[in-house]
Amino acid sequence: MASWEDALDELVRTRGRALVGYAYLLTGDLREAEDLVQDALVRTFTRGRGTREVVSAEAYVRRAVLTTYVDGFRRRRHWATIRHLTVVPEASPSDGPEAGPEHVVTTRLTVQQALATLPPRVRACMVLRHFDDLTVAQVADVLSLSVGAVKRYLSDGTRALEARLGPVSGRDGSDADDAEHPDDSLLTPRRPR
Amino acid sequence: MSTRLDLALTEIADAAGRATALVEPADPTATLTVHRIAARVRRRRAVRAGAAGAVAASAAGAAALVGPGLASGPVVAARPDAAPGTCGSSVARLPAPDARLAELHVASVSQFEQTPSGSEHLGSWGGTSAVLLAWRGADQDVPAHELVLPDAETAPLTAVLEQDGVVVAVSPASADLVDTDPWYEPEPGTTVERFLPEGVDQDEAVVTHRLTVGLTRCDDPGARLPAGDYGLLLLDRAGSGSTVRAATAAGTLAVARPAGAPPTGLPAGFPGSVPLAGGELVSVRQPDPGRWVVQLDRPEEDALGEAEALLREVAGDPGHDPGEDGAWFRHERDGWRVQVLRGQAPSGRPTLTYLVRTDDPGPR
Structure with missing residues (x-):
């Protein structure tokens, strides 16, 4: 079994980009995403649970990314209001040479x-x-x-996205706010907060 | 045709992963990133066992850490006989944290403004001091107007910096300002939206220390510490004496290299009398005639204060103009006004961002 240091090293090198990408979906800001991932790594490896194997450690880090974000990872508002003045209107994160076809980039940005x-x-x-x-x-x-509450949030989110994007769909072309999932019969009661 | 959300989200995440500078496997900075995170983990793991353990652990981790931006050895000679917490003393002799210190959360002011939670990495600093906030919740079982927190709750802290287990900088406790924010029970039938930083419960008072941490050598107060990472320790001294009652490892901060000269190569037409801070030019744009946006590579926490001080020398205090966000420095004779902000380059790296207007210097 690897030491936690070895697992951390391997996790950052092999899954660091994926973790930053995941955090970026939440923050919409690359630097905040990087900070979020670093903080989540520290929290996870400090606790020491499941941190000897990369796969289990990644799952814990993703959970920490999510909870840290939801618990109040806030962006500086004033900066957000003037940010558009400072950047050349291009894809962010940079599309670079590895970018996909133009329509994919356009969809991504939208x-x-x-x-x-x-x-x-x-x-x-x-x-x-x-x-x-x-x-x-x-x-x-x-x-x-x-x-x-989750159903309501999904419905609200889908409506908000559709107002900007037109119709959106989920995996396999299903409605994006379709709460029915093969496993949704396994509903669990609300957990005390 | 509908937009497939799962595919679009995957594209977004992949693009962000490609763009991040956090991990570039072929880049030595990846090693540095891992070492920094590992050092933070060691500190947090060991802090529960006491400050000495925390620092010993971080020092052990730092032994393998010699890379860009890091000092290569202790800058102050170790003094084995020095009292704990004093210049040159060994951090291994510091006591464990007490309940007050163990519950402290620490962040730089700008970190706190973004997210009111503690941080292990307390930013990079370009000047001779770092301004940090340390806070905790305190039990409050009396009405707010009767609240008098005991001295033990609000006693000043001493901030020291260590490197390789040796104290290299000691800040005076007088630099520690303490503020208390009591909790007021709302009137029956009303609710109160209360700003709560991490670690403070709804019905607790908040005790906040504003720490000014000196970044100069304790054996030569006129000399700034060399660029590199340093561990921050907070000490609780018994009364006004020098005996350290408790200590805690509070994170790591970086002393940055000097920023260098102001940028050159600005386009013709840019008002040359605008006093820009030192730093590498990231971008300069002219979105409209008479308007400029300049970004400098200055990630330090105190870069904004430095930039504002330079502008203040030339243009006096900034003012608020009707219909405009934020404060502007105005130079009537040369016909410009400037706002300076913390920003981000497209790469995500923090910048100093100047908004410069020459088309409309503002009301006179």
Whole structure:
């Protein structure tokens, strides 16, 4: 079994980019995403649970990223209001030579901008549901919300995105706010907060 | 045709992963990043066992850490006989944290403004001092108007910096300002939206220490510490004496290299009398005639204060203009006004961002 230092080293090198990408979906800001991942790594490895194996450590770090974000990872508001003045209007993060076809980049940017308009909890619900492919019940469990609240957030989020993007769909072309998932029959009661 | 959210989100995450500078496997900074995170973990793991353990652990981790931006050895000679917490003393002799110190959360002011939670990495600093906030919740079982927190709750802290287990900088306790924010029970039937930093419960008072941490050598107060990472320790001294009653490892801060000269190569037409801070030019744009946006690579926490001081020397205090956000420095003779802000380059690296207007110097 590897030491926690070895696991940390391997996790950062092999999964660091994926973790930053995940955090970016929540923050919409690359530097905040990097800070969020570093803080989540510190929290996870300090606790020491499941940190000897990279796979389990990554799961804990993702959870820490999410809870840290939802618990109040806030962006500086004044900067947000003037940020558009400082950047050349291009893809951010940079598209670079590895960028995909033009229509993919356009869609990404449009979705990115629409995502930025969502409140933190709504955004977290949308990412867990559509990026992590969790069931509504699982989203509720992760965020310590009721199933009803998650359904409402997903509905609100979908409506907000559709107002900017037109129709949106989930995996396999299903409606994006469709709460029905193969595992959704396994609903769990609300967990005390 | 509908937008597939799962695919779009995957694209966004992949693009951010490609853009991050946090981990570039072929880059030595990846090693540095891992070492920094590991050092923070060691500190946090050991802090429960006492400050000495925390620092010993971080020093052990730092032994392998010699890279860009890091000092390569202790800058102050160790003095084995020095009293704990004094210049050159060994941190291994410091006592464990007491309940008050163990519950402290620490962050730089700008970190706190972004997220009111403690941070292990307390930022990079370009000047001769770092301004930090340390806070904790305190039990309050009396009405707010009767609240008098005992001295033990509000006693000043002494901030010291260590490197390789040796105290290299000692800040006077007089630099520690203490503020208390009591909790007021709301009137029946009303609710109160209360700003609560991390670690403070709804019905607790908040005790906040504003710490000015000197970044000069304790054996030569006129000399700034060399660039590198230093561990911050907070000490609780017994009364006004020098005996350290308790100590805690509170995180790491970086002393930055000097920023260098102001940027050159600005376009013709940019008002040359605008006093820019030192630093590498990241970008300069002219979105409209008479308007400029300049970004400098200055990630230090205190870069904004330095930039504002330079502007204040030339243009006096900034003022607020009707219909404009924020405060502007105005130079009527040369016909410009300037706002300076903390910003970000597209890469995500913190910048100093100047908004410069020459088309409309503002009301006179």
